[in-house]
Every structure is written in C-alpha cells, then in structure tokens.
Amino acid sequence: MSRYKISNLEEYFKEYKKSIKDPKKFWDKIASENFTWYQEWDKVVDFNMAEAEIKWFVDAKVNITKNCIDRHLAKKGDKVAIVFEPNNPDEASQSITYNELHQRVSKMANVLLSQGIKKGDRVCIYLPMIPELAITTLACARIGAIHSVVFAGFSASAVAARINDSECKMVITSDGGYRGNKTIDLKGIVDEALVNCPSVENVLVVQRTQTDVKMKEGRDHWLAPLLEKASDNNTAEIMDAEDPLFILYTSGSTGKPKGMVHTTAGYMVYTAYTFQNVFNYEENDIFWCTADIGWITGHSYILYGPLLNGATTVIFEGVPSYPDFSRFWQIIEKHKVNQFYTAPTAIRALAKESLDYVQKYPLSSLKVIGSVGEPINEEAWHWYNDHVGGKRCPVVDTWWQTETGGILISPIPFITPTKPTYATLPLPGIQAVLMDEKRNEIEDNQVVGSLCIKFPWPGIARTIWGDHQRYKDTYFSTFPGKYFSGDGALRDEVGYYRITGRVDDVIIVSGHNLGTAPIEDAINEHPAVAESAIVGFPHDIKGNALYGFVILKETGEKRDKENLAKEINQHISDHIGPIAKLDKIQFVSGLPKTRSGKIMRRILRKIAEGDYSNFGDTSTLLNPEIVEEIKEGKL
Numbered sequence: 001m002s003r004y005k006i007s008n009l010e011e012y013f014k015e016y017k018k019s020i021k022d023p024k025k026f027w028d029k030i031a032s033e034n035f036t037w038y039q040e041w042d043k044v045v046d047f048n049m050a051e052a053e054i055k056w057f058v059d060a061k062v063n064i065t066k067n068c069i070d071r072h073l074a075k076k077g078d079k080v081a082i083v084f085e086p087n088n089p090d091e092a093s094q095s096i097t098y099n100e101l102h103q104r105v106s107k108m109a110n111v112l113l114s115q116g117i118k119k120g121d122r123v124c125i126y127l128p129m130i131p132e133l134a135i136t137t138l139a140c141a142r143i144g145a146i147h148s149v150v151f152a153g154f155s156a157s158a159v160a161a162r163i164n165d166s167e168c169k170m171v172i173t174s175d176g177g178y179r180g181n182k183t184i185d186l187k188g189i190v191d192e193a194l195v196n197c198p199s200v201e202n203v204l205v206v207q208r209t210q211t212d213v214k215m216k217e218g219r220d221h222w223l224a225p226l227l228e229k230a231s232d233n234n235t236a237e238i239m240d241a242e243d244p245l246f247i248l249y250t251s252g253s254t255g256k257p258k259g260m261v262h263t264t265a266g267y268m269v270y271t272a273y274t275f276q277n278v279f280n281y282e283e284n285d286i287f288w289c290t291a292d293i294g295w296i297t298g299h300s301y302i303l304y305g306p307l308l309n310g311a312t313t314v315i316f317e318g319v320p321s322y323p324d325f326s327r328f329w330q331i332i333e334k335h336k337v338n339q340f341y342t343a344p345t346a347i348r349a350l351a352k353e354s355l356d357y358v359q360k361y362p363l364s365s366l367k368v369i370g371s372v373g374e375p376i377n378e379e380a381w382h383w384y385n386d387h388v389g390g391k392r393c394p395v396v397d398t399w400w401q402t403e404t405g406g407i408l409i410s411p412i413p414f415i416t417p418t419k420p421t422y423a424t425l426p427l428p429g430i431q432a433v434l435m436d437e438k439r440n441e442i443e444d445n446q447v448v449g450s451l452c453i454k455f456p457w458p459g460i461a462r463t464i465w466g467d468h469q470r471y472k473d474t475y476f477s478t479f480p481g482k483y484f485s486g487d488g489a490l491r492d493e494v495g496y497y498r499i500t501g502r503v504d505d506v507i508i509v510s511g512h513n514l515g516t517a518p519i520e521d522a523i524n525e526h527p528a529v530a531e532s533a534i535v536g537f538p539h540d541i542k543g544n545a546l547y548g549f550v551i552l553k554e555t556g557e558k559r560d561k562e563n564l565a566k567e568i569n570q571h572i573s574d575h576i577g578p579i580a581k582l583d584k585i586q587f588v589s590g591l592p593k594t595r596s597g598k599i600m601r602r603i604l605r606k607i608a609e610g611d612y613s614n615f616g617d618t619s620t621l622l623n624p625e626i627v628e629e630i631k632e633g634k635l
C-alpha cells in the first residue's frame, strides 16, 4: 500500500516532473497499483476546464468502503481502525477494529436499505463527533447514498437550507451532543429544521446523551433497535467512478450555500495518496486530526484518507479547553499519537495559555505535526514547532479547500525543508500558478497573485449540487480554463508558496469559512435593520473576527443600541450558528457605495482594521462624506 510513497527530495522533483509531463500516466499507475476495482477505467481523465467538465477514471467501477475496510480484513482485521476519545476524559475511550468496523458499517448499510434509502438518495447526517458519525457516513457510501454531513454547530435554519437544497430523504442525528461542559440539543434543532423540509421521510436517532427527546410517530426511529435486528452481511454497491460520493456545503458569495459535489474514484485516489505522503504515514502509526467530520478536513483526513491506507484514526468528541487546556496534549500522550493535524486558531488559543499545560507531557510519540484552514502566523508556527513538535517534527502547513478534496500545497515531511508561514511546494499532480490583475500568468517570483490550478487533479469537486453554472462561474470564469481558488498567494525565490488569504467575500474566522452574504442576509432580516455590510479584521486567536456596519430603519423610535447589537447577534446565531457572530457592530447612517450601488468593502475593511492611511481611489463613490462619519464612529 505504500507504493506511492515519496522518499527523498530528488524523488519528489522527479515525481513532480513526471506528473506534469504526463498526468495520465502518473495517476494511472497510482490508481491501478493501490486500490481494489470492480472494473478499471477506459480513460484516466477527460476534461474541459473552460466548461468545468471533469471526469477521472472514466467508466471504472469501485466502492470506496471496500477500499477503506474490506480489503484490509485479510491482513489486519484485528487492527484498530478508529480510536474514539470521548468529551469527558473520565469516560472510557473505545477502539474499533477493522473487523468490527466492517460489521458495524454493514449493519448500518442494511438499516439504510431497510428504511428505503437507495443508491443516489441524499442523506443528511447531523451528529456529534462519535463513532456513529463515521459509521453512518461510511454506510451511505457503501450503498451509494450521497452523504451530506452538516456540522453539528449549525442552526436549525442552516440545517433546513442544506437539507432542502439537496432534497435529503433522511436525517441521521442524536438525542444530543457533548462539547466541553455544554450539552447540545441536536434532536430539537433537527425537529425545528424539519418543519420546513418536505423531502425528509425518516429520521434515525442515535442515543448519546440519554436526553428525553420527542419522537415523531412514523418519522423518527431510534437507531439502536434497528441495528440490533440488521444483518451484518452487506454487499457493497458497485459505483461508477463519477457517481457522487458526497455533498459538502461551503460558504459562497451569495446567501445560498454551495453544495460541493465530490465523486467516488478520483476523491478516493487523491485522499489516499495525499494522506500517505503529507503525513509520512507508516504502518502502525496513530493519526489524529482534530477537525470535525462536518468539514472537509474531517471527511478527507479523519475518515477516508486514513482508512484507505489502513491506518488508525482518532475521533475526538470534545474541545481543546475541556476540562482544561491540556486536553489535546493529554490525548496525544494517552493514545501515543504519531501525526497530529490541527488548525492555527487552536494553536493560537493554546499558545496563550500557560506553557505548563503542554510541558506536562513529553509528546515523544509525535513525528509530524500539521496545520490547516487558514494562514498560520509566524509566532504560532514557532510555538507549535518548539513546544508541540519539540523541534523534531516537521510542521506541514497544508493548503487546500472543500473544493479541492485533498491537500494541494504542502511540505512533504522529512523531505521538503519547511519555512514558517509557507505551505511550500505543490504536491505532484498540482499545477499551481499565480495570475495577475490582467489575467496573465505571473512568471516571476516574489510577487503576489491569485492562486489558480491549471490542470485538473483527481480530487477536485465536479460541480455544485443542482447548479453547474454557478460552479463554472465561481471557479472557472475569472481565469478562463483555470481553477481559481479565491486565495491570494506569494511565491518566493525558490518557488515556495505562502498563502496570503482570501481575495473574495469569504472571511475565515477560527478556521471556518464564512461568506459575508449569508451573514448580511441574516442581519437584514432583523425588523429594525435596513442594510448591513460585514468585513473581517485581524484577531489574535481567531485569525479574523467579524465587524458589522449596520444601517437602521427610520422607525422614529429610539432603540437601545447595545440591546439591538445583542439581538442582531442572536439573529445570526439562529440563522447560521454561533460561529458567525459579530465581534463588533457599528451603527451607521450609510455605507460607502459606488455609483452602481456596490458597497466599497475595501474602505470598510481598512476602517475595521484601523488603517486610515490609504483608502485608494474613492472617486467612484456616490457618498464620499460617509467615510468620515464611519471613521469617527469606529469601535
């Protein structure tokens, strides 16, 4: 299984060259040597980037769960596939072997079938980080149902919007979830969401918190008794390479979430290949990614990537601060974690606390430590490298996106020399380029440009559910024929990339992508609000925080601004989730707009950052006087 492993820098360059010169040959070899197929492909890749039409391993037949589970059984059925570490350290952790995983996924697959779920149906999974989240997700893949995992921090209306967009037939949730010292009423949130979700026929409920929940007759079923009755004999469905495997929603520039569609074979090959190389995975390593399975990082590097390589993957239910700030380090020690993969926001939050928390544990099992989700600042990089990695573990700063399926730019540990804040070099198969404002490819180094990829790779999303035009417009139109990431990047003199951040209306707060439009929509629904604009500003721990400029309606009555700000945040919590709350809300009488009515966010961003030095060209502003007013009222 490690036939695709790169072993030195020279080999990386060789592989990289090969992958660019003949991508078909490169991926053909990796795909045919490392996976179990029902039938191999007629053509490795078929694509038209201008039309956003991409197919990999055309006409091949495969099931990803056969590759994640069944094929490991003969040699490592008794090996631990999943280690479950509960929120509460006093509760026993669980180890699920590959044999047991096979049995539990097969049973779950049979439950789905018995509830009328068929290949191609969409199933919404809204669960805490418990083994059932992994098992139900894999069970969907086993029968060819398309999973749509929704992060269990989203509100009822956000869940409803996602269920309705892809017309899910079923929801799988739990009676509740534990996160730190909180218990979250997941079933209640689902009930509220389902008031407006006509496509949902059944709800399966996992018992986790033993909370008393309402069960709707005919619609809601406890999962445990169904599993008990189910057979553990299930034949995996034969899937076409391009059959959708899952939908995962991400924020965009309009209020409607984008359901990114990933298909089966390409995603499988790409997550397996990148997991192996980016984490230098070796047999018997214990891998821990702290993301939630509700995000792409969890899909690709808690579930699919590790299991495809027959690895042991840790699922942690809780948070880094509970019961205290040593929780991560205690878990690393307890399970002898070898690869640890987390987000800069968590690193910054932990770095603020006493060093005693981390120094209490030797962390000698660690070999590679990774970062993902947002740019990692130099201070956080060094703290991570010094205190967690003990200066012996390479830091892999991995750049990628929900849309890319897997990591695109990252050091390969022990091979690529690392450089703080640089994601370094593109992985084999990834033809990264920087584009200038005139839409030309930038050849020079030491310049910032828009980061694009000019050739497809197997893990790229294929479309936006139900809206291919939006997919094409968002990713393939700005730079025709190229995939545009929406990120800016700098390339240094040796060709290393440093990601500088989003160049569109997405703001990354604590590693979560937040589109400004859905938040503004939520604020504008407040009866007292006429209009609003959101921008990001730098924050020590979250990376960015949100600053909202809000215009109130002329209602005549004087409202208490402090209360109103609280109400607005509550509104955002109800519509999207607490992650999208604003740190600052400034009430203004107008917003800087161009003659065509577009808000000039650039100016608002500068004000929010407290940088009044250069607002750039403001000659197209319809109301330049407003800038002064906003500046004066800055919070």
Ligand code: WTA
Residues within 6 Å of the ligand: 250, 295, 296, 297, 371, 372, 373, 374, 375, 376, 397, 398, 399, 400, 401, 402, 403, 423, 485, 486, 487, 499, 501, 502, 508, 511, 512, 513
């Ligand atoms: C940002 C997460 C800098 C980037 C896998 C990207 C990063 C967005 C890095 C995607 C990194 C991710 N350095 N920025 N190493 N990794 N990003 O879809 O702006 O949740 O476009 O996928 O996160 O976030 P998403």
